[in-house]
Amino acid sequence: MVILYLRGRKVNTKVCPSGYKSEVLVKTQMVTLQDFKNKLTTEFHDSDDLFFRQITTDNVSCVLCYLDGGSDKQLLEQNVIAPILRAQSPLSSANLSSTVFYGEEIKPTPLDDCACKIAEGDVILFFDGESDANLLSLRKFDKRAVVEPPTSNVLKGPREGFIEEIKTNVTLLRRRIKSPSLTVKNMQIGRFSSTPVALVYIDGIAEAKVIDEITRRLMAIDIDGVIDGAYLSSFIQGRRMSFFNQVGSSEKPDVVASKLLEGRVAIIVDGSPLVLTLPFVLFEDLQDGYDYYSNDWRSSMVRVFRILGALLTILLPGAYVALQSHHYHLMPLKFLITLLSATNGIPFPPAIEMFFVLLLFEILNQASIRMPRLMGISLSIVGAIVLGDTAVKAGLISSPAVLVTALSAIGIFCVPDQVGTLSILRFLFLCCSSVMGLFGIVILFLILIAYLASMDSYGSPYLAPYAPRITPDLKDGVLKSSTVNMTKRPYSIPSSNRNRMKEQRPDDRDFDNGSTPYHTKHVDEPENDVSTQNDVERSKQ
Amino acid sequence: MNIKSRFCQNPKTTTLYNSQVGALVMICSVAYKLSSLPSIVNEYMASSTTWLFVLLTVVDTLSFVLVYAFFHDGGDEELSSNKAYKIGLIFLALFLGFKCVAFFSFAVLFFTVELYVGVPHVIVVLILIAPVVYLGTKGCSTLARTAEIFVFMVFFVVVLNLAFLEADLDVNRNLPVFSMEPKDFFAHSLRYGTWLGNCFPLLFVKVKNKKLPYVSSSYAVTQILTLIVVFFGVAMYGDSMKIIGNLLVEISGFNQLSTEIGRMEWTALFVVIVSGILELAFLFYGVSECSNRIFGCKLVLQIALPMVAVLSCTIPRSPQVVADLSHQRIVGGVMAVFSLILPIYFVILKWKNRRDYLSKFNYVREKKEVTK
Numbered sequence: 001m002v003i004l005y006l007r008g009r010k011v012n013t014k015v016c017p018s019g020y021k022s023e024v025l026v027k028t029q030m031v032t033l034q035d036f037k038n039k040l041t042t043e044f045h046d047s048d049d050l051f052f053r054q055i056t057t058d059n060v061s062c063v064l065c066y067l068d069g070g071s072d073k074q075l076l077e078q079n080v081i082a083p084i085l086r087a088q089s090p091l092s093s094a095n096l097s098s099t100v101f102y103g104e105e106i107k108p109t110p111l112d113d114c115a116c117k118i119a120e121g122d123v124i125l126f127f128d129g130e131s132d133a134n135l136l137s138l139r140k141f142d143k144r145a146v147v148e149p150p151t152s153n154v155l156k157g158p159r160e161g162f163i164e165e166i167k168t169n170v171t172l173l174r175r176r177i178k179s180p181s182l183t184v185k186n187m188q189i190g191r192f193s194s195t196p197v198a199l200v201y202i203d204g205i206a207e208a209k210v211i212d213e214i215t216r217r218l219m220a221i222d223i224d225g226v227i228d229g230a231y232l233s234s235f236i237q238g239r240r241m242s243f244f245n246q247v248g249s250s251e252k253p254d255v256v257a258s259k260l261l262e263g264r265v266a267i268i269v270d271g272s273p274l275v276l277t278l279p280f281v282l283f284e285d286l287q288d289g290y291d292y293y294s295n296d297w298r299s300s301m302v303r304v305f306r307i308l309g310a311l312l313t314i315l316l317p318g319a320y321v322a323l324q325s326h327h328y329h330l331m332p333l334k335f336l337i338t339l340l341s342a343t344n345g346i347p348f349p350p351a352i353e354m355f356f357v358l359l360l361f362e363i364l365n366q367a368s369i370r371m372p373r374l375m376g377i378s379l380s381i382v383g384a385i386v387l388g389d390t391a392v393k394a395g396l397i398s399s400p401a402v403l404v405t406a407l408s409a410i411g412i413f414c415v416p417d418q419v420g421t422l423s424i425l426r427f428l429f430l431c432c433s434s435v436m437g438l439f440g441i442v443i444l445f446l447i448l449i450a451y452l453a454s455m456d457s458y459g460s461p462y463l464a465p466y467a468p469r470i471t472p473d474l475k476d477g478v479l480k481s482s483t484v485n486m487t488k489r490p491y492s493i494p495s496s497n498r499n500r501m502k503e504q505r506p507d508d509r510d511f512d513n514g515s516t517p518y519h520t521k522h523v524d525e526p527e528n529d530v531s532t533q534n535d536v537e538r539s540k541q
Numbered sequence: 542m543n544i545k546s547r548f549c550q551n552p553k554t555t556t557l558y559n560s561q562v563g564a565l566v567m568i569c570s571v572a573y574k575l576s577s578l579p580s581i582v583n584e585y586m587a588s589s590t591t592w593l594f595v596l597l598t599v600v601d602t603l604s605f606v607l608v609y610a611f612f613h614d615g616g617d618e619e620l621s622s623n624k625a626y627k628i629g630l631i632f633l634a635l636f637l638g639f640k641c642v643a644f645f646s647f648a649v650l651f652f653t654v655e656l657y658v659g660v661p662h663v664i665v666v667l668i669l670i671a672p673v674v675y676l677g678t679k680g681c682s683t684l685a686r687t688a689e690i691f692v693f694m695v696f697f698v699v700v701l702n703l704a705f706l707e708a709d710l711d712v713n714r715n716l717p718v719f720s721m722e723p724k725d726f727f728a729h730s731l732r733y734g735t736w737l738g739n740c741f742p743l744l745f746v747k748v749k750n751k752k753l754p755y756v757s758s759s760y761a762v763t764q765i766l767t768l769i770v771v772f773f774g775v776a777m778y779g780d781s782m783k784i785i786g787n788l789l790v791e792i793s794g795f796n797q798l799s800t801e802i803g804r805m806e807w808t809a810l811f812v813v814i815v816s817g818i819l820e821l822a823f824l825f826y827g828v829s830e831c832s833n834r835i836f837g838c839k840l841v842l843q844i845a846l847p848m849v850a851v852l853s854c855t856i857p858r859s860p861q862v863v864a865d866l867s868h869q870r871i872v873g874g875v876m877a878v879f880s881l882i883l884p885i886y887f888v889i890l891k892w893k894n895r896r897d898y899l900s901k902f903n904y905v906r907e908k909k910e911v912t913k
Binding site for chain 1: 558560561652656657668672675676679680682683684685686687689690691751800801802803804806807810811814815818819
């Protein structure tokens with residue numbers, strides 16, 4: 001039991017800080033309706049949205065307590081109040097289940113917990129003179145529709161997105177993985193917010209050690225409130241000072257479902273449309289759902305472009321400054337002449353000029369994100385004219401600098417989940433190159449790779465499958481292989497079952513040769529494969 | 542004794558995949574052999590430069606085979622409490638430490654000449670020491686993973702520069718094979734012992750095998766590539782190779798692609814910077830592991846070595862002093878001897894330790910049987 005000091009007085013609580021009075025009541029076995037109402041009113045500090053509905057008839061004397069707007073009033077009236085009013089015999093907690101229309105088992109709730117349950121949106125039914133109350137979960141919060149998330153548009157593929165409601169999000173996953181092995185573990189985090197958090201994984205695929213470690217870290221969180229999943233990220237990631245994402249996130253159920261099938265663990269937070277996934281490797285952000293719904297060749301090409309885009313974003317401004325300031329002798333002569341003529345008369349050195357243009361871009365970017373949509377259009381026009389035309393014509397900045405910034409700005413959105421990281425890296429490379437030239441870029445790149453290589457996420461090397469090189473996982477690397485060939489789950493993710501599918505023989509795939517591929521057993525499972533044996537035993541049970 | 546500190550830990554033998562060891566072998570063997578060494582060798586050897594490289598390759602291969610046998614057989618875990626092993630480690634630390642300081646001075650010279658003309662040495666030294674120490678303290682696993690990322694780029698760039706080479710090559714410049722008496726040839730060859738034994742830090746790792754023979758094939762490719770570059774270098778420059786500062790960079794200057802996409806030196810610069818720093822970091826890692834096994838604390842030599850490297854490049858008027866020292870006949874000779882003796886010593890020690898263990902085991906077993 002946690003002892004907290006709140007508003008200068010000592011309170012005794014389990015989950016939420018509202019148990020001071022209840023400690024007195026717990027000792028009294030027979031509690032009257034008035035005592036119960038007084039206790040809750042005190043705990044909610046005379047809050048105006050706390051509603052009581054007292055029912056006193058010949059057969060029953062009880063009170064219903066709930067918060068306005070948090071419960072379904074229609075259900076409450078039809079399924080709870082009406083049957084109680086119609087009760088022909090004396091009613092108490094013992095025969096409540098046979099009177100009201102309620103889908104779950106009605107469990108007695110200690111009076112200590114009532115305030116917390118009411119705060120979460122439940123209805124409490126208390127009978128006069130009893131020591132425990134009854135919990136009726138009739139929560140009803142407004143929620144938005146399941147629509148395509150604005151951050152993950154796809155050309156082809158599922159368009160559903162997670163919403164802010166945790167149960168809907170779990171259901172969206174269950175719709176894709178219709179297996180009893182999909183396990184959901186609920187917990188509440190946040191002393192005041194009591195935010196419901198669900199840990200989702202597939203039993204038999206996800207590694208038990210990873211699940212235990214994530215659960216341990218989540219349970220150890222002691223925070224006043226969890227408003228979004230991002231609050232939890234910083235608690236469960238390995239290196240807190242790093243500016244690289246160490247927790248995967250997605251707004252799409254199809255993406256999260258596929259990650260669960262690879263052996264990862266998902267964390268769904270109530271109030272957040274972003275579902276967190278662990279373990280996380282850097283290459284995940286270079287993959288996209290569309291890669292798996294389109295042609296493999298096209299996917300491979302697109303992934304190469306994404307990597308080039310990310311590299312252009314972070315290296316191009318720095319390389320431009322390094323070549324112009326320190327190593328102009330490395331450029332081809334014609335290119336150098338063109339560049340010199342374009343930059344002739346610019347009053348700033350290349351590093352200052354590039355820094356200025358990038359700064360302008362970041363300011364405009366932030367302003368356009370936050371501005372109302374209609375004003376944003378005018379802002380982008382002003383920004384384009386000011387940056388692209390007027391500043392160049394005025395001779396304050398050169399057109400190559402604008403071109404480089406534009407290329408870098410477009411490239412950053414090739415990897416949308418790493419926008420923040422790439423933006424920071426772009427400035428770091430710019431600073432290094434302006435001081436040390438090409439040498440600075442190479443040194444920083446080397447240090448960056450070494451830093452990333454030293455990171456891991458719950459047993460997964462951060463740069464896997466390239467450092468260390470895990471050959472089977474390269475099938476889903478930069479060059480994507482066909483789904484038919486991905487017979488094993490990624491080795492870079494800890495998993496208790498590596499077999500994703502039975503291996504397909506070439507003749508099984510060739511349906512035009514007249515053979516019937518269904519009558520033969522495709523491949524014998526290896527006898528010493530522990531995970532396979534476990535699966536077999538589990539299926540027998 | 543169980544030491545629980547961030548800096549002072551019980552000696553730990555890192556396990557690497559053989560592909561990672563292969564990557565380390567390749568990336569940590571090319572930089573200084575192809576940048577600083579050819580011109581130094583050419584100064585004394587003239588047309589015998591290539592043949593001296595062949596000799597160095599043979600000697601290096603011998604010592605590498607012994608190192609390979611050592612780490613392939615489980616590393617040094619069983620020798621951790623052996624006093625004779627610790628004595629050997631003192632010499633190994635001196636060997637690797639001197640190599641690190643010498644190569645560091647070559648790197649400073651290279652960067653001062655190629656990249657920072659007119660910049661004081663102190664600034665280059667301070668800039669260069671930071672990544673070396675950072676990578677070296679990160680450990681062998683990080684170094685190996687980093688090498689895995691860069692090894693393909695390094696290999697590709699070297700091959701690309703050779704494939705599009707556009708120069709007046711005269712292979713006869715490699716002749717006569719022996720431009721000096723064999724006795725003088727072998728006597729002079731002792732000077733270059735500092736460039737041997739690049740893979741000694743692998744004594745502190747264990748290897749987990751993948752299917753393909755990555756280590757041997759990687760070593761073979763590296764040595765062949767080195768010999769090809771040197772052969773082409775002599776064919777291009779002949780006896781005037783002694784005046785060029787960095788063979789790899791100079792060769793890449795003569796490239797068919799230079800007129801189209803800019804001077805190709807920058808690709809070679811990338812190779813030299815990356816592999817040079819990784820090689821220095823790998824040697825630094827070797828020294829810090831020696832420190833951990835000798836003193837029970839990595840920090841002793843992790844502080845001492847960078848300080849020696851920085852001071853040796855800043856106190857003398859130029860880092861050239863240390864660079865020249867590294868190929869003196871006596872210094873080079875001592876290094877050459879150590880490069881052969883140390884792996885032999887460690888392998889014998891391991892063999893003896895295992896034999897003693899087995900004999901003790903048999904003795905105890907026999908005693909038990911007699912008691913029964």
